[in-house]
Amino acid sequence: MSHWLESHDRKATSVATMGGNARGLLCRSDQNTIEPNASSWGALPVLSVVASSGLIVVAFAFNAGRLEEPWADPLFWTGLLLLFVPLAIRLGSRRASRRERIGLVVLLGLGLHVVTILSTPTAQSYDEYLHWRTVSDIVKSGHLFQENPLHPVGPLYPGMATSAAALISLSGLDILSAGFLIVAVIRVAFILLLYLFFEEVSRSARVAGIASLLYMANPQFALFSAQFSYESLALLFVLLVLFGIARRSGTRTTERTPLTLVVLLGLGATAIAHHISAYALVAYLALWTLVALNQDGRGAGRSNTSSTALIAFVVSLSWMVYIANITVGYLGGNLLSVARELVGLITGDTMRRQLFLNFVGEVPPVWERLLGYAAVVLVFVGLPFGLLHIWRRQRVNAIAATLGLVTFAYPVSLVLRLTGHVATASRALTFIFIALAYVLAIGAVKGWLPQLPTKARIAVLTVWVTSIFLGGLIVGWPRWLRMPGPYLVVADSRSVEPQGVAAAEWVGEYLGPDNRIAADRVNSFLMLSHGEQHPVTIFYDRVDTPRLFFSPEFGPAEQAILELGGIQYIVVDYRLSTDLPQTGIYFELGEQNARKHADPIDLVSLTKFDGLGRINRIFDSGDIVIYGVEGRQDAP
Numbered sequence: 001m002s003h004w005l006e007s008h009d010r011k012a013t014s015v016a017t018m019g020g021n022a023r024g025l026l027c028r029s030d031q032n033t034i035e036p037n038a039s040s041w042g043a044l045p046v047l048s049v050v051a052s053s054g055l056i057v058v059a060f061a062f063n064a065g066r067l068e069e070p071w072a073d074p075l076f077w078t079g080l081l082l083l084f085v086p087l088a089i090r091l092g093s094r095r096a097s098r099r100e101r102i103g104l105v106v107l108l109g110l111g112l113h114v115v116t117i118l119s120t121p122t123a124q125s126y127d128e129y130l131h132w133r134t135v136s137d138i139v140k141s142g143h144l145f146q147e148n149p150l151h152p153v154g155p156l157y158p159g160m161a162t163s164a165a166a167l168i169s170l171s172g173l174d175i176l177s178a179g180f181l182i183v184a185v186i187r188v189a190f191i192l193l194l195y196l197f198f199e200e201v202s203r204s205a206r207v208a209g210i211a212s213l214l215y216m217a218n219p220q221f222a223l224f225s226a227q228f229s230y231e232s233l234a235l236l237f238v239l240l241v242l243f244g245i246a247r248r249s250g251t252r253t254t255e256r257t258p259l260t261l262v263v264l265l266g267l268g269a270t271a272i273a274h275h276i277s278a279y280a281l282v283a284y285l286a287l288w289t290l291v292a293l294n295q296d297g298r299g300a301g302r303s304n305t306s307s308t309a310l311i312a313f314v315v316s317l318s319w320m321v322y323i324a325n326i327t328v329g330y331l332g333g334n335l336l337s338v339a340r341e342l343v344g345l346i347t348g349d350t351m352r353r354q355l356f357l358n359f360v361g362e363v364p365p366v367w368e369r370l371l372g373y374a375a376v377v378l379v380f381v382g383l384p385f386g387l388l389h390i391w392r393r394q395r396v397n398a399i400a401a402t403l404g405l406v407t408f409a410y411p412v413s414l415v416l417r418l419t420g421h422v423a424t425a426s427r428a429l430t431f432i433f434i435a436l437a438y439v440l441a442i443g444a445v446k447g448w449l450p451q452l453p454t455k456a457r458i459a460v461l462t463v464w465v466t467s468i469f470l471g472g473l474i475v476g477w478p479r480w481l482r483m484p485g486p487y488l489v490v491a492d493s494r495s496v497e498p499q500g501v502a503a504a505e506w507v508g509e510y511l512g513p514d515n516r517i518a519a520d521r522v523n524s525f526l527m528l529s530h531g532e533q534h535p536v537t538i539f540y541d542r543v544d545t546p547r548l549f550f551s552p553e554f555g556p557a558e559q560a561i562l563e564l565g566g567i568q569y570i571v572v573d574y575r576l577s578t579d580l581p582q583t584g585i586y587f588e589l590g591e592q593n594a595r596k597h598a599d600p601i602d603l604v605s606l607t608k609f610d611g612l613g614r615i616n617r618i619f620d621s622g623d624i625v626i627y628g629v630e631g632r633q634d635a636p
Contacts, residue, residue, distance in 0.1 A: 042095075061078075089462050122176075123496035193240055194434075211437045215437035220429055245259075278315075285312050292306070371474055379410070382444060386442050388443070389443055413428045500624060503523070506531075517535055543561060549587070576600065581597065609627050
């Protein structure tokens with residue numbers, strides 16, 4: 001890697017000296033100036049120490065949060081600013097070399113990944129536990145496409161799971177450690193591709209650095225994109241394809257064959273890694289094709305874009321039809337629900353979701369809410385400058401024009417946040433921000449930044465980028481999940497603690513795998529992963545298991561649920577009666593009053609299984625009780 005960078009830096013310096021126009025990776029820095037010592041790492045060593053100090057402060061903040069110290073939250077933000085701001089200042093500077101900028105964006109990306117690890121070093125998110133089971137099945141059986149009752153679509157897109165299974169088989173690592181390592185490698189590769197893609201489109205190392213910085217301000221980047229899930233890997237392949245096509249359009253015909261092969265491999269890898277990523281890539285390529293077809297022949301990125309888009313569509317559709325056909329129902333129902341809520345929002349039939357109000361009635365501090373709104377406002381303030389520059393200077397560049405058009409999806413994602421589909425809106429930002437970051441960066445460097453006094457430019461740019469970053473973090477990472485602390489009711493990783501893990505492992509060891517159980521959301525994914533059990537749900541099994549727990553009495557209807565679901569064991573967590581669920585649901589979205597619970601589950605409803613003739617208590621840890629259903633232990 002060092003030799004590669006040195007080679008390109010020497011070429012860039014040579015081209016600049018001769019007055020040439022460097023193409024592709026040999027990009028010009030802003031205002032045609034290149035640092036005299038272009039191979040220098042510049043301030044990277046010093047800033048690495050500063051960033052590490054920020055991570056140490058964050059670690060102390062998280063430990064204080066576990067002890068419920070009141071100063072934990074201010075300390076967290078201090079550490080985060082210590083990590084982000086110095087790197088942002090240097091990336092905004094003209095004096096940083098290309099090599100240094102690459103090192104800085106990688107340093108920041110890895111630093112943010114370490115922050116998420118420090119937050120929950122021994123636990124994972126809900127989605128990660130679902131993938132945990134898929135990896136475990138591949139390692140133990142040696143076969144793909146095993147049943148996953150909580151995530152039936154996941155095993156049908158096995159890119160991430162097979163990578164983890166291979167690493168585990170070769171190294172002997174456990175699933176948690178393998179997941180951390182793979183995501184770290186993916187993150188480095190993704191950030192490098194992201195930078196190179198922005199550099200290819202802008203022909204500016206400075207724009208590429210700032211655009212990469214802005215992408216990391218995406219509300220999804222710090223948390224969801226750092227998860228051990230299939231989208232994290234697929235997003236890397238999406239960038240690989242986009243960069244490959246953009247790079248191929250600027251090379252001679254004889255040099256395009258290797259890039260064409262890379263693009264084709266990326267298309268196939270994306271199709272089998274993640275459904276949404278594959279469809280987002282098809283959408284990007286289709287729009288790129290339409291833009292290129294309207295160019296006059298001078299547009300970069302025109303060649304073979306239409307054929308690439310067609311191949312991407314055919315490969316993704318083929319995989320869905322022949323391997324993952326259940327994806328149609330899985331995604332179709334969600335899209336119909338989104339459409340209904342949007343129409344209801346317009347007509348007034350659907351009540352608008354109150355922003356920043358969580359499902360237990362808590363709101364973040366005023367400054368957090370203001371910063372969340374400010375981040376959106378600052379994005380809208382910067383967008384016109386970027387769009388205007390693209391229209392004036394880059395509209396003959398098909399990929400730049402495409403990125404400009406994609407940014408018009410950003411307001412739609414904001415409207416979606418007013419509905420109950422916040423997750424859909426948030427995940428859309430993962431792909432929209434690729435375009436948004438570029439347009440904002442090019443608008444800043446080529447638009448409003450030169451209009452400011454020289455001494456104020458870096459300060460204003462840093463405040464602008466930092467505000468967008470902090471606001472995005474607040475929006476995408478709620479405080480109850482961001483800050484470690486004591487157990488919370490149905491709060492995903494904040495609900496994972498030794499008692500629940502021990503119960504799941506006990507079930508797997510003493511009762512054997514694949515028993516049909518009824519449990520709440522958290523104990524279901526722990527039983528699925530650590531215990532290798534089959535949680536029975538409305539979503540997968542079409543059985544209303546939540547009614548077993550909500551009903552104050554056990555009668556014929558509850559007995560029928562046991563029979564219909566073939567339920568062998570019931571897992572009851574008494575702590576559900578102590579508070580409302582942070583995620584808005586105790587079990588799953590199909591439960592009664594989902595995301596509208598006004599009171600916790602009555603303890604009487606949870607203790608009703610004691611004393612029943614056919615249901616026997618077989619495990620009791622104090623908070624978690626497991627009941628065996630007589631006559632069902634040997635059921636299929």
